[in-house]
Structure formats: structure tokens, C-alpha cells
Amino acid sequence: MTLRSLRVYNFRAHQETVVAFAPRINLIVGPNGAGKTNLLEAIHYLCLGKSFLTAQDAYALRQGAPFFELEGQFSSARRPELTVRLVYALEGGKRVFINGAPLERLAELVGLLPVVVLSPTDQALTAGPPEERRRFVDNLLSQAYPAYLKDLLHYRRALQQRNELLARLRRQPTTIQPALLDSWQEELVLLGSRLIQRRLRWVQEFAQFLAEAHTYLGLSAELPQIEYVTVAAFEAEADFESIRCAFRDRLGRLARQEREQGRTLAGPHRDEFRLRLNGMEVRRYASQGQHRIMGLALKLAQFLYLQARLEETPLLLLDDVFDGLDPYRTRRILGLLQQETVIGQSFLTAVRQELFQEAINFADRAHRVICVQQGKVVETHPAPSAL
Numbered sequence: 001m002t003l004r005s006l007r008v009y010n011f012r013a014h015q016e017t018v019v020a021f022a023p024r025i026n027l028i029v030g031p032n033g034a035g036k037t038n039l040l041e042a043i044h045y046l047c048l049g050k051s052f053l054t055a056q057d058a059y060a061l062r063q064g065a066p067f068f069e070l071e072g073q074f075s076s077a078r079r080p081e082l083t084v085r086l087v088y089a090l091e092g093g094k095r096v097f098i099n100g101a102p103l104e105r106l107a108e109l110v111g112l113l114p115v116v117v118l119s120p121t122d123q124a125l126t127a128g129p130p131e132e133r134r135r136f137v138d139n140l141l142s143q144a145y146p147a148y149l150k151d152l153l154h155y156r157r158a159l160q161q162r163n164e165l166l167a168r169l170r171r172q173p174t175t176i177q178p179a180l181l182d183s184w185q186e187e188l189v190l191l192g193s194r195l196i197q198r199r200l201r202w203v204q205e206f207a208q209f210l211a212e213a214h215t216y217l218g219l220s221a222e223l224p225q226i227e228y229v230t231v232a233a234f235e236a237e238a239d240f241e242s243i244r245c246a247f248r249d250r251l252g253r254l255a256r257q258e259r260e261q262g263r264t265l266a267g268p269h270r271d272e273f274r275l276r277l278n279g280m281e282v283r284r285y286a287s288q289g290q291h292r293i294m295g296l297a298l299k300l301a302q303f304l305y306l307q308a309r310l311e312e313t314p315l316l317l318l319d320d321v322f323d324g325l326d327p328y329r330t331r332r333i334l335g336l337l338q339q340e341t342v343i344g345q346s347f348l349t350a351v352r353q354e355l356f357q358e359a360i361n362f363a364d365r366a367h368r369v370i371c372v373q374q375g376k377v378v379e380t381h382p383a384p385s386a387l
Contacts, residue, residue: 114143227275
């Protein structure tokens with residue numbers, strides 16, 4: 001998949017920016033605060049309907065603007081011509097249009113235009129709390145399997161309803177009918193068991209892609225592993241009914257504690273994905289450098305997994321990934337980006353171009369340098385007309 005052009009209006013530092021992209025490596029350079037990352041964020045919005053930097057769309061508005069608008073011209077193996085437009089307004093909310101037709105639900109966009117973001121914050125995937133890893137897995141599986149996203153959204157709704165009932169039960173025990181709580185519990189168990197079953201299979205499938213990513217990064221001597229901790233211990237091929245019974249039993253054992261605390265204490269929303277290197281738990285024992293490299297490896301493995309599952313090459317966004325990265329790893333990543341059989345179109349941000357001059361031939365029309373200053377694209381090389 002490729003993004004041929006992007007139009008940004010009233011978005012972050014950009015009042016109005018139009019930029020054409022090269023089919024392979026696009027290096028976006030400029031001083032800090034110039035609006036480089038804004039362009040990557042806009043691409044992410046068009047692919048997934050949301051930012052990778054904030055959960056609040058209003059924060060992406062240009063100061064004083066009542067709305068922002070983004071538009072991208074894409075081409076893919078499945079759809080050779082695809083125009084995606086996203087509009088967010090303070091009063092009207094967010095809407096997405098595909099080739100001029102509005103989407104009824106934002107979830108319809110997810111998986112249509114696969115995208116993966118690498119950034120310095122990826123270290124949180126390994127060093128941070130369990131919700132960081134759950135968010136990573138949910139993002140990946142939602143892009144790969146529409147049914148997973150549907151179940152995840154319904155599960156969150158059931159969880160909210162059940163938590164509200166448990167909170168009321170804690171405050172006013174006589175106001176809640178047991179049958180009502182039971183019905184939401186059964187809904188939660190049904191949906192949660194589907195999520196657990198898909199996650200179990202994913203952990204087994206993902207292992208080969210994570211090992212491959214480590215090899216690309218020059219880490220073949222280290223053995224990465226993911227251990228999935230959920231409501232019970234299961235084999236990767238556990239059947240749905242076994243998972244459902246175990247989940248229901250787990251909630252039954254926690255019933256008293258849940259009533260005391262007023263919230264659901266077990267389920268996919270509490271799961272953990274433990275990462276190990278050569279048997280050692282990464283979160284507890286890895287060095288700062290290992291955390292960063294493992295975070296990059298996870299995102300690269302996500303890219304490889306989506307590429308294989310969707311038979312569509314995702315867009316790869318690298319936001320200040322090379323700042324502070326050791327020279328050996330930098331060369332490995334830059335070499336990988338130039339392997340057309342592995343990586344398709346990529347977008348990199350950096351303060352200076354010099355780091356990339358020797359590694360990438362920007363005279364090649366497949367690549368481009370885009371200079372950004374004060375929310376404007378001031379120069380591109382080679383010029384769009386040359387492509």
C-alpha cells in the first residue's frame with residue numbers, strides 16, 4: 001500500500017499543507033516543533049481514525065480553529081484508487097469519508113489501510129504497565145481481524161455495564177436484581193472468551209515474526225518469548241467452551257471481592273503479556289537499551305504479522321526513532337527500509353538529514369526528502385514533478 005499525497009488543514013502546527021510522497025522512503029526533516037510528527041499523526045488518523053499521540057481529538061486542532069480536515073490519496077493491492085477524508089469539528093465530532101461516501105462507523109476503517117508506528121515511546125511496551133502491552137495487542141489484532149475489533153468494542157460495553165452494576169451494588173445492595181448482573185456477566189464471559197481464544201492463537205503465531213524481527217535488528221543471539229497470562233492456564237489451541245467455563249469459574253471465585261471493590265477483577269481487560277529474553281523477564285531485568293530495542297522489535301514484528309495476515313504491506317511510520325540509537329542498529333534499520341521485498345513505503349522524521357545521506361540514495365526517485373519549517377513544507381527533493 002502507498003500514500004501518494006496528503007492534505008492537512010487546521011491540524012496542529014499546520015494551517016494548510018499539501019505534500020506528495022515518494023513510493024519508498026520519505027524523510028521528513030526540520031527543527032524541533034516544526035510540524036514533522038504532525039504529518040505522521042495525520043497519516044495515522046487517515047488509516048485508523050485516531051491519533052497515536054493523544055486520545056483527545058480536540059488536542060490536534062490548530063489553535064483557535066473550530067475543525068480540522070485531513071485527506072489522503074492511497075493506492076493498494078485491493079483498491080488501486082482510494083481517497084480518505086477525515087473531518088473533526090468541536091461541535092460535530094469526527095467523520096470519515098471513503099471516495100466521498102461517509103462511513104457509518106469509524107471501526108469500518110480499521111484494517112483497510114494497515115499502519116505501524118515506531119517511536120521512542122515504544123520502550124513503554126516493555127518497561128511499562130500491562131495496559132501498554134494489551135493496547136499493543138488489541139491494535140494489532142483489530143487491524144488483522146475485523147471480528148476481533150467487533151468483539152473488543154462489545155466487550156468494553158459489557159464491562160462498563162457490569163462495573164456500573166457492581167459499583168451500585170456496593171453502595172446500595174438492595175437496588176440491584178441478581179438476574180440483571182448475571183445477564184451482563186454472561187455477555188462479558190461470552191465476548192471475553194472469544195478475545196482470549198484469539199489472543200492465545202496470536203501468541204503462538206506471533207513468535208516466528210518476533211524472532212524474524214530480532215534477526216533483522218541484529219539480535220539473533222537473543223531468544224524473545226511472549227507469555228500470555230489470563231483467567232487460567234490454557235494451551236494455544238484451547239477450545240472456546242473450556243475458556244468460557246474457566247472464565248465463568250474465575251469470576252465466581254472473585255464474586256465477593258468484586259462486590260467489595262465495585263469492579264470486575266478478571267478478564268481480557270486485566271490480562272498480561274510477559275516478555276522474556278533468553279528466559280529473563282524483560283520488564284524486570286532488561287537494561288534501558290534492551291527495552292528500547294525490544295520495543296522496536298515488537299513493532300517490526302507487528303508490521304511483518306500484518307503484512308502476512310492481510311496480504312497488504314502496511315505503511316511504516318518512524319518518528320524520531322534514530323535519535324540516540326546506536327550506529328549499528330541505525331544501519332540495520334536503514335538497510336531494512338531499502339529492502340523492497342520486506343518494507344514498502346516508509347515515513348521517517350529527523351532533525352537533520354546528514355545521518356541518512358550515506359545510507360540512502362535520495363537521488364533515486366523512489367525516495368524523497370521533505371523539509372518542514374513552522375508548519376509548512378518548504379522544500380522537497382527530488383521535486384514532485386520529477387517522480
